[in-house]
Amino acid sequence: MQPRNFRRAGAARGFTLLEMLAVIVLIGIIGAVVVTQVGKNVDKGKYGAGKAQLTTLSQKIENYALDNGTPPQQLQDLLVRPPTARNWQGPYAKESELHDPWGHDFGYKYPGDHGSFDLIFYGQDGKPGGDGYNADVGNWQ
Numbered sequence: 001m002q003p004r005n006f007r008r009a010g011a012a013r014g015f016t017l018l019e020m021l022a023v024i025v026l027i028g029i030i031g032a033v034v035v036t037q038v039g040k041n042v043d044k045g046k047y048g049a050g051k052a053q054l055t056t057l058s059q060k061i062e063n064y065a066l067d068n069g070t071p072p073q074q075l076q077d078l079l080v081r082p083p084t085a086r087n088w089q090g091p092y093a094k095e096s097e098l099h100d101p102w103g104h105d106f107g108y109k110y111p112g113d114h115g116s117f118d119l120i121f122y123g124q125d126g127k128p129g130g131d132g133y134n135a136d137v138g139n140w141q
Contacts, residue, residue, distance in 0.1 A: 043124060043133050044133070046101040046102060046124070046133075047101075047123065047124065047133045049101045050100045050101050050102075050121045050123070050137070051121060051137050053097065053100060053101070053121070054106065054119060054120075054121040054137060054138075054139060055139070056097070057075075057093065057097055057098070057106060057119060058119050058139040060078060060092045060093045060097070061075075061078065061092075061117060061119065063092055064077070064078055064085075064088075064090070064092050065116065065117075067085075067087045067088065067089045068084075068085045068086060068087055068088060069086065069087075070110075070116070071110050071116055071117040072085075072110065073110055074108065074110075075093075075098050075105075075106065075108045076098075078090060078091060078092040078093040078098070079091050079092075079093060079094075079095060079098075100121055100122070100126070102124055102126060104122060104126030105126075106119055106120060106121060106122075107119070107120030107121075107122060107128075107136075108120070112140075114138065114139075114140035115139070115140055117139075118138060118139065118140065119138065119139040120136055120137070120138050120139075121136065121137045121138075122134075122136050123135050123136060123137070
């Protein structure tokens with residue numbers, strides 16, 4: 001005699017639509033939290049990279065000043081020799097280095113209020129003033 005396979009009622013039951021929707025909503029909530037946290041870390045990284053880029057660009061301006069006697073009149077003078085540069089050894093920078101990680105131009109003033117030149121990273125918003133990741137950082141700080 002062979003054993004018979006009897007199915008009990010509900011033993012081969014699958015997931016209901018409601019259970020599947022609950023799992024999908026849960027995955028969506030977890031995904032939203034992860035994306036939010038990653039987004040904050042990206043902004044933090046870009047802000048830190050902008051401050052580091054400010055330091056590097058400031059050194060390139062000082063290299064220009066060592067070669068030519070004074071800092072450049074404008075940042076574009078680091079790329080293309082201006083007529084007033086007597087010992088230009090450039091280019092001192094690449095075009096992409098004149099923009100912060102968010103694509104905004106660095107602020108530049110010659111002569112500067114805080115030294116021979118002022119170089120300013122305006123933060124995420126690209127505008128003077130602000131708090132957090134919108135805060136300005138200058139080469140004199």
